[in-house]
Amino acid sequence: RLGAVLQNAFVVRGGPGGRIAPDEGWTLFRYQHGAASRISVCASLTEAVPALVALALDDGVPICVAIGHAGREIEPAADELARRLRASGQAVGIERYRVGASVGAHTGADSFGLFWWPAP
Numbered sequence: 001r002l003g004a005v006l007q008n009a010f011v012v013r014g015g016p017g018g019r020i021a022p023d024e025g026w027t028l029f030r031y032q033h034g035a036a037s038r039i040s041v042c043a044s045l046t047e048a049v050p051a052l053v054a055l056a057l058d059d060g061v062p063i064c065v066a067i068g069h070a071g072r073e074i075e076p077a078a079d080e081l082a083r084r085l086r087a088s089g090q091a092v093g094i095e096r097y098r099v100g101a102s103v104g105a106h107t108g109a110d111s112f113g114l115f116w117w118p119a120p
């Protein structure tokens with residue numbers, strides 16, 4: 001039931017430890033139709049967080065959110081993402097999780113992102 005409306009976006013700093021090619025900054029991706037598609041590249045995490053917020057809030061409807069992060073050093077960015085979504089008033093439920101090893105093998109330790117869906 002949720003699969004038809006579930007959306008996602010994630011940020012990865014490519015390079016050693018993952019399967020994402022090295023890049024100058026933090027690459028924003030969405031996973032759709034069986035493949036990761038690149039949205040943009042941000043110069044820093046400070047720039048990436050508002051980009052993720054904008055994607056999640058784009059439809060203007062109340063949403064539920066699940067925010068995940070891989071490495072401990074990325075956790076503050078995931079915390080800031082949660083804070084901004086909570087402050088928007090549009091995210092009515094926020095869950096947190098750690099990105100597991102199977103995803104981390106593709107993204108490396110420097111990754112975080114979110115899933116979101118319309119609130120019931």
